[in-house]
Amino acid sequence: MNLNYSEEQIMLKEQIQKFCESEYDFYKREDVVQSENDFDANVWNLFAEQGWLSMPFSEESGGFGFGPIELSILFEEFGRALVIEPYLSSVVLSGNILDNSSYSEKNSIIEAICSGSMHVSLAYAESSNKYDYHNPLTNLSSDNKLNGTKALVLNGANASKFIVSCKSGNDLALVIVDANSDGVSVTSFPTVDGQTCSEVSFENVLISNDSIISSGSDANSLLKRAINLATLCISAEAVGCMTSCYLKTVEYTKSREQFDQPISNFQVLQHRMVDMFIESELCKSLLIKAMLEVDSNSEDMFKHVSALKSQIGKSGKFSAQQAVQLHGGMGVSDELMIGHYLKKMLTIDALFGNSDFHVKSFSASN
């Protein structure tokens, strides 16, 4: 047994850390949030040059074939620095489905994703689905016409293609659609953590047989695995956020003086920070367990990702709320980074099943 990262993994971690420190401070992030596209083209190109966009793709698809451990490393560092580039939607969600599918055109699209020239968004959610992504109302008719509305499409505004989950007869199907096809309309909205998501409607959009990526049980499996991997990624991101929350709070309370002393002298605050540290470490433990299960593609991998995500929902919000509380008024100031961790934690809990949902999933898979 050895739960240490390999040398290669440590190098990757340091590389990402270095990028976050030198190229992506909080002010830079705020510029990105305020910009029209909600991502930075230069940063995205840099991601491509570093190979980060190709990282999780299989070697046959032109990637590095890195697994969930490396992805978790990347997302944990993203979480620490609150990086908001749209890695999750294009590379993880859409990328994972394409990579594992037998879709004939996948190589050229994956190449475009890896080079940074194309964003592809997965349209998996609908307003009525309550985290059950396998029974969409969006329908592909027998004459290949797609009708329906997908909700909360991450990075939808920048996507030139959508992978859409829909029903074809009684089967689930995944189809790929150009964003500029006739009958596709995209309306975008801001998210609480400074990104955008879109509502995407399809009205009699004609889908060629070649554009049906997968259907039936294969489609179910592709979708389930991609969502599971993405859930692992955002949980790793949350662990990064939680680490930053306690480290930044310790730093702040040591420098903030009241009653003629640093407020870190007060035991009630010390114990609160210890609670934040403990929650963060316990989540890190569940993260390691989950990433190893996903890495070995075990039958239990969904269960362990559910254990992780359910704990992240609770511990993540706890840590971020305590960080805000211990920063006092500064904690609720928009110009300070600390409050933005809380907003990130809200989005992470809401995505792909909140804490209660995953407690149930864990219990059901027992």
Add this chain to the structure above:
Amino acid sequence: MDINFTQEDLQFRDEIRDWLTNGGYPSHVKQKTDNGIALTKQDMIDFHKAVSAKGWMGYNWPKEHGGTGWSATQLYIFNKEFGLGGCPPLLAFGVSMVAPVIYTFGNEEQQKRFLPDILEFNTWWCQGYSEPGSGSDLASLKTKAVKEGDHYIINGSKTWTTLAQNADWIFVLVRTETTKIKQEGISFILVDMKTPGIEVKPIITIDGDHEVNSVFFTDVKVPAENLVGEEGKGWTYAKFLLAHERFGIAAIGTSMRQLKRLKNIVSELDNPELEKKVTELEISVSALEMTELRLLSALENGGHPGAESSILKIKGTEIQQTLTELFVEAAGEYALMYPGPHGFESNAKPEGPDFVANSISAFLNMRKVSIYGGSNEIQKNIISKFVLGV
């Protein structure tokens, strides 16, 4: 990363499982613990003697002193399997507390005199640390030992002394000198419980059981040769000892066994609210198990985990307590009844689930775990100081 144990470690695990299930673990003791019946002194002795006969008593000792010389991983497996197998916790006072102090700081004569009996469980040890006025602030202890010729005369009192009523020997921290810095002037002395002037008085805890005691010392005359190490260095030895006490502090195997029992009971109740709490607890147990494995991995791969292990104490005890709370919840209305720590008389059992009496007893008894061994608040002080640097 590799989470798997080596083939040798798995064989080691199987050897322990074999002992537990195929007659090594004395069946009359197993029968009682499986059914939640309190053990007698003789049961405890039988159990420890069986472990000793297998050669496992010196589980955390180096080989040179007759111990197993096990790796940290083996120790982890041993502890977890004993917990999963439903064994009573091994009494730490002799083998895991006083013995490492004796073989590290004691002289050769003391080692020859005390260590073999500890390994064979011929002597039952208890711990003389806490005093009525010295709990978390242990170094403020007042029990005095004054040297007169080749003896020390001890006066004072110790409290919360676990199973002192069964003990043959006690190791005590005493003040041999009044110094400006309270940690100095403390010495570590071994005392025969039969020495005149020692009086043991029971303290009955809220579960109705007699587990802890007050121990009074009135002009107790102890040979000077029973001093371990140097006079005035007792505090160093005390801290060293507490580091050894960390063994198995997360109680992961025991909690996993209790969790399994709880799940079986709750699955019959059609109570979704309670089921959710049990599932959440199961996730906490998984998080604790992985946290312990992370610390173990760090230990085995050249790291030096320090104060982080306080997490194991805090979360491990919180989980142990939550487990007992959920058993009580599962008992529903019947949680009203409590016959005391030794259960109902067999001829006068009320209706209702048969796990009830044991659940209340465990719930009340387990309040101690977040208090002893450095209270959980003290553990948080430790993390704050040594990990967060506050």
